[in-house]
Amino acid sequence: MAEYKIHHSTYDLDSLLPEQKARVKIDQMLKDSGWTVVPRDDFTPDAVNAQAVEENLMKGNLEADYILYLDGKAIAVLEAKREENKLGLEVAEQAQNYGNILPDWVQAWKTPLPFIFLCNGDLLLFKDMREAKPSYKVIKKMFTPKEIVNLAGDDIKSQFAKLPALPPVGPKGLRECQFEAITNLEISFKQGLKKALIVLATGAGKTFTACTAAYRLLNYMGAKRVLFLVDRNNLGKQAEGEFGTYKLTETGNAFSDEYIVHRLRSVEKIGNASVVISTIQRLFAALTGQEVDEPDDDEEMEHDEDTPGKQVQLTGNVLLPSDFFDVIIIDECHRSIYGDWQQVLTYFNNAKIIGLTATPTPEAMAFFNKNRIVNYTLEKSIADGVNVPPRVYRIKTEISEAGGTLNEGEKVTKVSNLTGKGQNQKQKYDKDYTKTELDRSVVVPSQIETVVRAYKDAIYESLYPEREKNWYMIPKTLFFAKKESHAQDILKAIEKVFKDEFPDKKLPEHFAQLITCKSGNSNQLISDFRNNKDFRIAITVTLVATGTDVRPLEVLVFMRDINSEVLYTQMKGRGCRTIDDDKLRNVTTNANSKDFYYLIDAVGVTEHEKSMPTPNGGEGRKKVLSLKDLLEHLAHGEVSNENLNLLAGYLSNVNKKAEPEDLIELNELIKTTAIKQICLDIYAAIDPDNKAFPEYKDINDPNTERKALISALINNVKARKKLLEVNAGFIKIAVEETDKLISAGFSKEQSKQYIDSFEKYLEENKDEVEALRILYNQKKVAITYSMLKDLEKKLLAYNNQFKSEFLWTCYQTLNGESGKVKPLNKETELGVLTNLIPLVRYGYKIDNELVSLKRRFGSYFNLYCGQAWRKFKPEQVEIVQQIAEYIVQNGCITNIELNKAKHDLFVKAIPIFGADKLNNEMQTISKYLFYGKAA
Secondary structure (H helix, E strand, O other): OOEEEEOOOOEHHOOOOOOHHHHHHHHHHHHHHOEEEEEEHOOOOOOOOOOOEEEEEEEEEEEEEEEEEEEEEEEEEEEEEOOOOOOHHHHHHHHHHHHHHHOOOEEEEEOOOOOOEEEEOOOOOEEOOOOOOOOEEEOOOOOOOHHHHHHHHOOOOOOHHHOOOOOOOOOEEEEEEHHHHHHHHHHHOOOOOOOOEEEEEOOOHHHHHHHHHHHHHHHHOOOOOEEEEOOOHHHHHHHHHHHHHHOOOOOOOHHHHHOOOOOOOHHHHOOOOOEEEEHHHHHHHHOOOOOOOOOOOOOOOOOOOOOOOOOOOOOOOOOOOOOOOOEEEEEOOOHHHHHOOHHHHHHHHHEEEEEEEEEOOOOHHHHHHOOOOEEEEEEEHHHHHOOOOOOEEEEEHHHHHHHHOHHHHEEEEEOOOOOOOOEEOOOOOOOOEEEEEEEOEEEEEHHHHHHHHHHHHHHHHHHOOOOOOHHHOOOOOOEEEOOOOHHHHHHHHHHHHHHHHHHHHHOOOEEEOOOOOOOOOOHHHHHHHOOOOOOOEEEOOOOOOOOOOOOOEEEEOOOOOOOOHHHHHHHHOOOOEOOOOOHHHHHHOOOOOOEEEEEEEOOOOOHHOOOOOOOOOOOOOOOOOHHHHHHHHHHHOOOOHHHHHHHHHHHHHHHHHHHHHHHHHHHHHHOOHHHHHHHHHHHHOOOOOOOOOOOOOOOOOOHHHHHHHHHHHOOHHHHHHHHHHHOOOEEEEEEOOOOEEEEEEEEEEHHHHHHHHHHHHHHHHOOOOHHHHHHHHOOOOEEEEEHHHHHHHHHHHHHOOOOOOHHHHHHHHHHHHHHHEEOOOOOOOOOOHHHHHHHHHHHOOOOEEOOOOOOOHOOOOOOHOOOOOOOOOHHHHHHHHHHHHHHHOOOOOOOHHHHHHOHHHHHHHHHHHOOOOHHHHHHHHHHHHHHHHOO
């Protein structure tokens, strides 16, 4: 029996009156053609999509069945009749009259209304009143807003009038947050604002939202070209793919079948492209006629090599006109790079600019004039089931928590950061190092191995105890390293720790791999990590930290601390994306579903506040020369006060931080003086009070006294090279240092948050949920399977993480050390429905221990069997025990349920208890198993 909605109420078609049946069909016809059907009281003037207003009030207190509005102004009348009505002259005159009596206070594109429609749910007629001899014509389908605007010609002048209703919210349409974003975006443009910021959580579909916006701008709002700016090359390829699969179009064809989508390589190749995808660096190069490389590897996210220190300038012959792009969409617009590249954006001065980000910075907010049109946070997305939440697992070692000491005489390998060359030596003196220096200036292989081993040991013991132990199918895991060399050290530790689980004591070829700038084709590696079964662990620095979509990823291991709230949220976003169960099992065959991801914290990243960047607008920032570039400038005679002062700063820093042995070697190379003295001489010479020191005017002047200040260094090539090496620093690899695991377990802070929320639910629902009411009031009543399933369903509806095993783990994390929480046996006690009973009793503080019913089964069953009036034969005890085991697993059942679930047991139980007493006996068994006694 088909159901239909009328005024947001649901009816079955057979129960409707004839005119209501016609209205159902007409409503659907309008919706199929892009009209939003709204009651009169719900009309919104700022809605830029087409509206069909029901029972629109007319002059004389009459009501028109539908008045059609485009961009808030009336354009047509639609008169609806029942199917039996043949839409004769009387109906035609009535509709035409409505076109003449629109109230004076209603905006209209033309009065009388130029277009009249008649419909009985089957036949649809149309008349254009502007014709010399207007007459009704049969049309097969309702005109779309775009078709009516084209028909109206000069009578409608609005860039918004062609906009149809947005695709609906639902599995085949938009998410609610996407619907809100596009609606508010179009309203913002209608209000004359040229910039808009869309904040959508990672995984909420920012690119899909951008495709929707771009399609509507191109197809309905007159835009000719859209520039889609991405942060990195691999994200450009990802965006190009999404435009290729987007099908919420009028025809149902892919976006790229309707419009040409071009990833920028040169201005000449843009051709007739409607969407141009590019990084801002590539766009600048193309605009200025520079060569554009298409490297396989992406730059790291800091963009150190590519980002200039001051704003770029578009000067001379720019190869595209300033009105070339009508719309610019900036993906990952939280990044500060566009501050320096801002002139590339503002050059296209008439373009509307849309920002997309999951993590808005103050700088981004300022750039978009604080016009944030939607703010869909990660927390909201988790609550909506769009993303999954993290479970925090903390690993602490002695060295990672407190640092350590390189002892005099200890063997170390000293590696130059500048050259990569290393030499074995003995430590010449005791040197303390802090945990922040770990993996930056001091590497302790044992520490890295300890963390990796703790993670490996936890995989099937603590994290996924329910999964088959298959080392070829460990959950896909991403390690975050501090830098390239640290990533390589982590890879070595993984190879050493995991190899024993595989034949020949060797990892499978693609099991663990680096995804960094130096590891080859990063786009292919990311694709392999996403899709291939044999690629289980990836190690990155920041290349996979933002924007990259790897949905099967289930574990993030933080081996670097993060202070930036923006970067931290982006990095967590790699793990939170949802994936269908079957797609997850395609790459992780022993998995069931992804309801959460694990955040393995090996550095305390979850235990401190993060900072937000402060806006500086990017204006006036000047690039600070690197020491290498500075020495080259000085060698060519650019000895300005600014450069001398910068050199003194570098020398001062080296003198302060370099190890004595390196400082001695450097000073010996300079011979005539020491770097400390050069530094002091510079500061004395350029002191504003030193009037005797000659000014720097021109690079071609002799500048003899200035050059003499630094001659001992600048004229000594060996000293300059050593200075660069010392300034870059060294890594000391402490081969003999050993580390110890302090603890590895779930986060107490997060566990407390979950338990507080769980116990709040128990308190608030102790009278509403039957199982809770029984347990709270401590009634010795048998709790049934249906009661427990109802409680389980309601707990998960309240918080989808409230599975009994996870809540048990949270209690164990908080109270396990006291011995009051007995861990669940992963072989026999996981997935047991009745675990909810001791959880609730412990949550209500009725029991002071948390122990599974299955663990107490033996003693409680013996209590039941030991009653004087029960004389079971051995073969009967076996049957009764099987019934009891079923009950302790699933809850109390009736004889009908026992017959359905365990027919053989039901048949065997009848002779023991009798058919009329079996139900009561199972109630008694349940009470003993649940409470240790019958009453």
